[in-house]
Amino acid sequence: MxxxxxxxxxxxxxxxxxxxxxxxxxxxxxxxxxxxxxxxxxxxxxxxxxxxxxxxxxxxxxxxxxxxxxxxxxxxxxxxxxxxxxxxxxxxxVPTRFARRGAPGGELVATLAGFAGEVVIKPAVSAGAVGVLRVAADAPRALAHLGQLTAVGDAMVQPFVxxxxxxxxxxxxxxxxxxxxxxxxxxxxxxxxxxxxxxxxxxxxxxxxxxxxxxxxxxxxxxxxxxxxxxxxxxxxxxxxxxxxxxxxxxxxxxxxxxxxxxxxxxxxxxxx
Missing domain, CATH: 3.30.470.20 (ATP-grasp fold, B domain)
Structure with missing residues (x-):
């Protein structure tokens, strides 16, 4: 590297x-x-x-x-x-929910609906904080980011600790x-x-x-x-x-x-x- x-x-x-x-x-x-x-x-x-x-x-x-x-x-x-x-x-x-690659929008909405307040969204295969976003669970940006990640792979959501x-x-x-x-x-x-x-x-x-x-x-x-x-x-x-x-x-x-x-x-x- x-x-x-x-x-x-x-x-x-x-x-x-x-x-x-x-x-x-x-x-x-x-x-x-x-x-x-x-x-x-x-x-x-x-x-x-x-x-x-x-x-x-x-x-x-x-x-x-x-x-x-x-x-x-x-x-x-x-x-x-x-x-x-x-x-x-x-x-x-730490409570974690996963969104599978190619999941439809309804599944992504349901994944985020399991959280209140801020969350951290990141790829399920990742290292070094690459692709990580801290955002309010109900913010449009959260759904957009989760959609971007699941377009290419699985993703995960955790509450912001x-x-x-x-x-x-x-x-x-x-x-x-x-x-x-x-x-x-x-x-x-x-x-x-x-x-x-x-x-x-x-x-x-x-x-x-x-x-x-x-x-x-x-x-x-x-x-x-x-x-x-x-x-x-x-x-x-x-x-x-x-x-x-x-x-x-x-x-x-x-x-x-x-x-x-x-x-x-x-x-x-x-x-x-």
């Missing part, structure tokens, strides 16, 4: 300190994946533009050498329909199912997006017992082994709730947590062993 990865070099260096050689290469054709003892998916930020190609590559590469996270987990996590599955299994999830502005979003990082570190992402004044590209600030924090419990429940419901995970939580109705579970290409916030790159590297070395 043209945008530089802010942290992959930390992982490569940590692996080198442990006697493991790692190379950073693009997914897809051009690499002999049989030469890798382990392929670690890290920053394929363009996968949302070609998700089927990406998932087909992951399955093909995994037939040659181990890939983590494994293709079945990547496939499950690529579409945010997984949020409905997690909610059905009892995980506290005020605590994102007042307290930020919690991101909890896990390696091999073990908690490594947690950060709080606070949007810039006047914004609601928590990505640093939009001026948000990030600080390391300690998670609460309630946050750890929600994260543990979410990870326990994943249909496969998880080598790395980021659990994004917000405060909803006074308690932590899952906003997203990132298992494909999450930023791991390694620069904000001393020793975290080493912890990730240690787990990868254990997998190689």
């Amino acid at each position: 043209p945008e530089p990865d802010p942290e992959v070099h930390l992982l490569v260096d940590a692996l080198a300190e442990r006697g493991v050689r790692a190379g950073v290469v693009p997914w897809g054709a051009g690499t002999d994946w049989t030469t890798a003892g382990l392929t670690v998916v890290r920053s394929p930020w363009d996968y949302t533009e070609q998700p089927q190609d990406f998932l087909e590559w992951a399955h093909a590469a995994a037939a040659m050498a181990p890939v983590v996270n494994p293709p079945n987990v990547l496939t499950w996590n690529a579409h945010k329909g997984y949020l409905a599955e997690l909610a059905a299994s009892g995980v506290p999830v 005020e605590s994102v502005v007042t307290r930020g979003e919690i991101s909890m990082l896990f390696f091999g199912g073990v908690h490594s570190h947690t950060v709080r992402k606070v949007p810039a004044a006047g914004d609601f997006r928590v990505q640093t590209a939009y001026g948000a600030r990030t600080v390391q924090v300690e998670p609460t017992a309630a946050e750890l419990a929600v994260a543990g429940a979410a990870l326990a419901a994943v249909p496969g082994e998880v080598t790395y995970a980021r659990v994004d939580l917000v405060e909803y109705d006074g308690a932590p709730a899952l906003m997203e579970l990132e298992l494909i290409e999450p930023e791991l916030f390694l620069p904000y947590a001393p020793g975290s790159a080493g912890r990730f590297a240690d787990h990868l070395v254990a997998l190689l062993s």
Whole structure:
């Protein structure tokens, strides 16, 4: 990707300190994946533009050498329909409704009618706040945006969570199912997006017992082994709730947590062993 990865070099260096050689290469054709003892998916930020190609590559590469996270987990996590599955299994999830690709106007109206006040509308396959709109649920612009998104893919609608502005979003990082570190992402004044590209600030924090419990429940419901995970939580109705579970290409916030790159590297070395 043209945008530089802010942290992959930390992982490569940590692996080198442990006697493991790692190379950073693009997914897809051009690499002999049989030469890798382990392929670690890290920053394929363009996968949302070609998700089927990406998932087909992951399955093909995994037939040659181990890939983590494994293709079945990547496939499950690529579409945010997984949020409905997690909610059905009892995980506290921010209420989410989905609109299918090509849905008629009546379905879109009904989807938005399930909310009062402001909502956040975004593609069901997305990353980095691309295609996200914060808008009143009954505004003409909400229906128009939902129509634009469903013209090309599935979309999702969630209530706008005020605590994102007042307290930020919690991101909890896990390696091999073990908690490594947690950060709080606070949007810039006047914004609601928590990505640093939009001026948000990030600080390391300690998670609460309630946050750890929600994260543990979410990870326990994943249909496969998880080598790395980021659990994004917000405060909803006074308690932590899952906003997203990132298992494909999450930023791991390694620069904000001393020793975290080493912890990730240690787990990868254990997998190689």
